[in-house]
Amino acid sequence: MGKKIFSGVQPTGNLHLGNFLGAIKNFVKLNNDDNNECIFCVVDLHSITIPQNPKELKKNIHNTVATFLACGIDPKKSIIFNQSQVSAHSEASWILSCVARIGWLNRMTQFKEKAGKDKEKASIGLYSYPILMAADILLYDTTHVPVGNDQKQHLELCRDIAQKFNNDFNMKDFFKEPEPLIQKEFSRIMSLKDGLKKMSKSEPSDQSRINLNDNESQIVTKIKKAKTDPLPLPSTIKELEKRPEAKNLLGIFSSLSGQTLEKSVNEFSGKNFSKFKENLSQLLVDKIVPISSEIKKLLNDKNFLEDVLLNGCGKADAIASKKLKKIHEIVGF
């Protein structure tokens, strides 16, 4: 049986290699299987949990759609839309926030990481973000959610919310409990400047990530400057455990080339970083520059990108508003 897929990406900046290897590469594979029904959402409501410049936000929404298309998602096969244009997401989120428990949210590690030391000053939206994410997923009877490893906990919360709603209202199986689709290997790509920190759009330093719209010289420079350690590359995977930067760069190489980490370790065993970095740069240029050129081309046609969104919103709204109507009936509105 085919899968019902839903996943979202925040329009908070340039999409990067982590988004690509952790999520979008998988979106494309799922999109290409005709048995699946796929929905890919530009989650603009999520993005404002952290302040956004309105003009930049609009640009980032277009950039995200262009990146989806440039990576190979076909809008004729998959629904592509932006969350703020389908009001059922916000409405369902409120109802589900009356089902979710504060204790559950208090355990979410991403809030702790993103709010930092001064939690009192974080927005309530940042705190309740996983409930909106649950609404996004549950409105479409999603069976599978392709995400990076960092979203696993939020998906578990989504399952808890679905279960509690079904139990509270005695509606067995009304909300389907979605399964995460997380790649076993390389599901968390780290910063080029710190192998212990996730590669992220909102990290101030552009040198910390490879953007999917970077050109050849940007990619080569970033890899040249990427943090390493003084030792030659190791000969076993075990040795990588204490060498986060080497592990990350070899992981990127393996994921992009489609070979196992073991094979990459054997290939570069005992070599110095400069030789390995030449190979990595070349591979990145081969894989990323075609995407980057396509993004630039698509961004010149804003009307086309708007049409993709409008068309996707119509289709998404038809599904979501029907589910919301049933939720209203169940709750007693």
Ligand code: AQP
């Ligand atoms: N570094 C990463 N490695 C693997 N997967 C990643 N994802 C994000 N960063 C990595 C996955 O990409 C999808 C879209 O992520 P998102 O934009 O919705 O939010 P995020 O996880 O918060 O990503 P960023 O880049 O860190 O954005 P900002 O800086 O705005 O918070 C998700 O499936 C995510 O797992």
